[in-house]
Amino acid sequence: MTLSDDAVRFAASYTEITRNPSYLQLLTVPRHGSTNTYDHSVRVAQLAHRLAPKLGIDPDSAARVGLLHDFCLVDYHKNDKDSGHDGRWYCFYHPEDAVKNSLAAGFPLSRKEQQAIRSHMFPLASSVPSSRLGCLLTLCDKAIAAQESFAGAAESYVRFKLLLSLGSARAVRVVRRNTYDRFFG
Numbered sequence: 450m451t452l453s454d455d456a457v458r459f460a461a462s463y464t465e466i467t468r469n470p471s472y473l474q475l476l477t478v479p480r481h482g483s484t485n486t487y488d489h490s491v492r493v494a495q496l497a498h499r500l501a502p503k504l505g506i507d508p509d510s511a512a513r514v515g516l517l518h519d520f521c522l523v524d525y526h527k528n529d530k531d532s533g534h535d536g537r538w539y540c541f542y543h544p545e546d547a548v549k550n551s552l553a554a555g556f557p558l559s560r561k562e563q564q565a566i567r568s569h570m571f572p573l574a575s576s577v578p579s580s581r582l583g584c585l586l587t588l589c590d591k592a593i594a595a596q597e598s599f600a601g602a603a604e605s606y607v608r609f610k611l612l613l614s615l616g617s618a619r620a621v622r623v624v625r626r627n628t629y630d631r632f633f634g
Contacts, residue, residue, distance in 0.1 A: 459495045497589040521546040
């Protein structure tokens with residue numbers, strides 16, 4: 450998934466974060482199978498910013514926590530045992546890393562914003578959202594993650610149905626040819 454033009458314009462209004470060299474490294478960290486962590490965070494921030502006024506939440510605060518909630522440079526698709534987290538799973542440690550990385554990069558965060566980021570993985574995280582900001586971030590993150598995770602679902606379903614209708618021998622040839630075409634065609 451690529452960012453929409455609207456999302457690119459939104460990101461441009463927060464250049465103190467989105468153009469920071471450390472933050473730009475998120476462009477290389479995959480997320481949810483169809484995007485990268487930078488684009489994911491922009492989408493979350495944009496949705497949180499849009500919904501915040503309806504819930505009596507400061508939209509800039511919502512955008513800031515949306516942009517910074519996954520500011521962790523570990524690629525969880527790879528072996529992250531060397532990440533210094535004593536074997537804990539990514540979903541448990543990355544919110545803490547996001548707060549540390551944000552503060553280290555010079556992005557000021559209030560206590561409420563730090564808590565919102567730490568709790569955004571609820572119910573997996575050990576921290577429960579304790580503010581409207583935290584609940585908003587958690588829900589926006591889940592909604593965007595679901596959208597990104599299922600971005601290719603319709604195409605995959607059609608391909609699966611095609612393969613079933615062709616029979617196993619023919620299906621193997623189609624899969625091999627498509628794989629060959631994708632890499633060499």
